[in-house]
Amino acid sequence: MKTYLNYLAMLGLAATLLACTKDLQEYNPAGSTAQSLFTTPEGIEAGVNGIYTYNRYFYGKEEGHGLMEMGTDIWTNAANNNSSGTNGIFPQLSLTTYQGLTTDNVWVKTRMWQQCYAAVNLANNVMKYLPASGINAARQKELEGETRFLRAWYYYHLVESFGPIPLRLEPTESIETTATRASVDAVYDQILQDLQAAVTAIPTTTTEYGRITRPAAEAFLAKVYLTRGKNQEASNYAKKVITAYSYKLLPTYASLWTFTNQLNTEILWAVNYSTNLAFNAGSNISHTLYLMEYNTQPGMKRDVANGFPNVRYMPTLFLLNLFNEQNDSRYYASFKAAWRANETDATKRPAGINVGDTAILTTKYPVTAAFRQSKKYKIYDVNDMYKADGTPNDRFHYVSLQKFDDPTRATDATTESARDAYILRLGEVYLLAAEAQLNLGKKDSAAYYLNEIRTRAAVPGRQANMRIAAADVTLDFILDERARELAGEQVRWFDLKRTNKLVERVKKYNPDAAPNIQPFHAVRPIPQSEIDAVTNKGEFKQNDGY
Structure with a gap:
């Protein structure tokens, strides 16, 4: 397995669009090739497992929080937020305030662009070699569904972050010196195609916590449809996840964050961090x-x-x-x-x-x-x-x-945590359903879904104070509710982008970032190293404003 995973990492890195001025002399002492790895059932299984691991470079990591929570309306710089960087570039500070956000930002490059494309490339390898791998037909269907889901998952992160991007559906197996950017519509067409295939192929349940299931894939499909303005489809899938399976909201919001209660009825999908910290790509911090x-x-x-x-x-x-903490226990x-x-x-x-x-x-x-x-x-x-x-x-x-506290760490100097990172949970699906219903003009239905979340969050005896009327439902109210429910859970930047509220709400509510944010910040800069590497620079251009 170690040999497989080492080679998978090497295959993944080939996804970045790198050009060389000198021939690259490679030495492969094990003699491993994609053909020798992926033409066995064990190799394919290892390949699919490997696609999941790229989430560990992002969810639960400082870079992922910096990219997804900072520079929004709800978080700003604390004292130590400019303490690291490369070549004078401070990735945390520039992502939080937009001041100095440049094409050389190391987190944008290494944690969003490179890791997501590495995951996509590994998925493309699996898709290419899966039919001839010797895996039985039933399992092959499941693995294809997982792989399509994961490819869609990483492409969603890329297209939301960068806008038009290279759309690769075949593995990168040699040096390529040109690149083209597919339109946002084209990328989303592929995402939806992959997800529609995935939700018919992935099993409803799994015995391996952390592996994607059909309801989790449907929850993500609801979010993608909502992002694309297909509100009825988003509503249908969100409602199915809420009503058709055994997932339930926990009785109290606080119990979601009890360290010993991480495997619970509300979690659809999580990055499963091991208590053996050596397996965690740096663990959850x-x-x-x-x-x-x-x-x-x-x-x-x-x-x-x-x-x-x-x-x-x-x-x-x-x-x-x-928060009105007299009524709302979430504070x-x-x-x-x-x-x-x-x-x-x-x-x-x-x-x-x-x-x-x-x-x-x-x-x-x-x-x-x-x-x-x-x-x-x-x-x-x-x-x-x-x-x-x-x-x-x-x-x-x-x-x-304090949501992410870990009282089980070995010492007070241990920064690594075995806490899982929730990436899809039922509480958010209710909020997706509410947003879709509002967009469809059905405020009464939107209020119903919001009240389910708000009633669960109520201080005992204060449930009536937490309930809202249909007339109270606006897009800003839903964004406020998402902040109360999901603060810190690495979704905020995409929330504000999806609702076209990023610039407006940052200017209004985040005085550190307000002077610097501009409309072009709704996408991140393409890493300059990618621009420099291609030979067709006239076609492969930087995002406007950077």
């Missing part, structure tokens, strides 16, 4: 990205329970104010406002504070001087954290996202 610097505060030290604070991303004031299920003293050395704790007492309070409300003076613990109120216009005032200390 989501838990580190949204935490404030709590460990330098009096009475606090870094520990496993409170997490490893990378201090990368902080919520916009707009995101915090979307305290998602965010950590209070930190309890864990410093056992009494000389390092404020006077009168014992281990387990509140050491820090972060609040989105202003507190009076008298209230502050009456407490022994440190307080960061809204005016400490944000200026009047919402620009962060303190990028080290803020209300922190």
